[in-house]
Amino acid sequence: MDKDRPSTLYEKQKAERPSVLEVARGLLSAELYGQLAGFVEFLRQNQMIPRIFTTNSFQVTYKGETVLRISISYVAHTVKDSYAVRIDTADETDINDFFMPLPDDMLDFYLKNVRRCQNCHTKSRCANKAMVVLGRKVESYCNTGMYICNPTEQQYEYIKKFIMLRREYIKSKEIKL
Numbered sequence: 001m002d003k004d005r006p007s008t009l010y011e012k013q014k015a016e017r018p019s020v021l022e023v024a025r026g027l028l029s030a031e032l033y034g035q036l037a038g039f040v041e042f043l044r045q046n047q048m049i050p051r052i053f054t055t056n057s058f059q060v061t062y063k064g065e066t067v068l069r070i071s072i073s074y075v076a077h078t079v080k081d082s083y084a085v086r087i088d089t090a091d092e093t094d095i096n097d098f099f100m101p102l103p104d105d106m107l108d109f110y111l112k113n114v115r116r117c118q119n120c121h122t123k124s125r126c127a128n129k130a131m132v133v134l135g136r137k138v139e140s141y142c143n144t145g146m147y148i149c150n151p152t153e154q155q156y157e158y159i160k161k162f163i164m165l166r167r168e169y170i171k172s173k174e175i176k177l
Contacts, residue, residue: 010055020050020058020070027056027073029081032150036070036083039156046164063174067166081150086115087162088145090169092131095144098169099134109158111136113146 013023024036043050043060050058050070057071069086089110090098099107111133131137131144146162148155 008055013052013055017052020072023056023058024072024083027081028083032081032083035151035153035156039085039151039159042156042160043163048163062167062170065170067163067170084147084149085151085159086145086147087159088143088166089162090144090166092144094169095131095133098165102165106158106161107134107136109155110146110162113148115143115145115147 020040021033021037024033028036040050048060048062048067050060053059053069056073057069059069060067066088068088070083071086072083089095099110146159148159151159
């Protein structure tokens with residue numbers, strides 16, 4: 001085995017640094033690829049470039065903090081026509097302040113898409129975890145981010161708003177320091 005040659009798909013992607021759309025091209029249908037391409041264009045227009053994070057996954061950061069991740073064919077990295085967008089919101093201690101000024105439809109969208117426990121750890125620390133967001137209880141959540149598989153155009157409208165809110169939140173944390 002050649003030690004200069006990448007032995008895993010991740011090592012290969014890390015060395016080659018493909019764009020999110022280069023990876024998506026071979027794994028998504030034309031319809032899903034088109035939706036993702038429109039979203040990536042929005043990110044680029046706002047100076048956010050998805051960078052390889054792990055196998056078939058890309059991350060966007062702002063001032064050193066994660067804003068979002070895009071995972072393509074996430075299930076076993078082989079399922080075609082599947083991708084997910086994970087958007088971070090606020091730290092748990094700030095979650096109510098984050099949502100307080102937002103309209104109800106934004107909170108409803110968040111509550112429908114909050115990242116739920118997937119029992120990804122043998123001693124899952126989030127299976128029995130709960131928080132209250134503006135009086136509404138959220139149980140078995142993994143973190144305060146959202147996770148949306150194969151987003152629709154309507155969902156992308158919310159996703160884009162949350163991305164910009166996340167950036168503002170990161171800026172406001174910097175000002176507090």
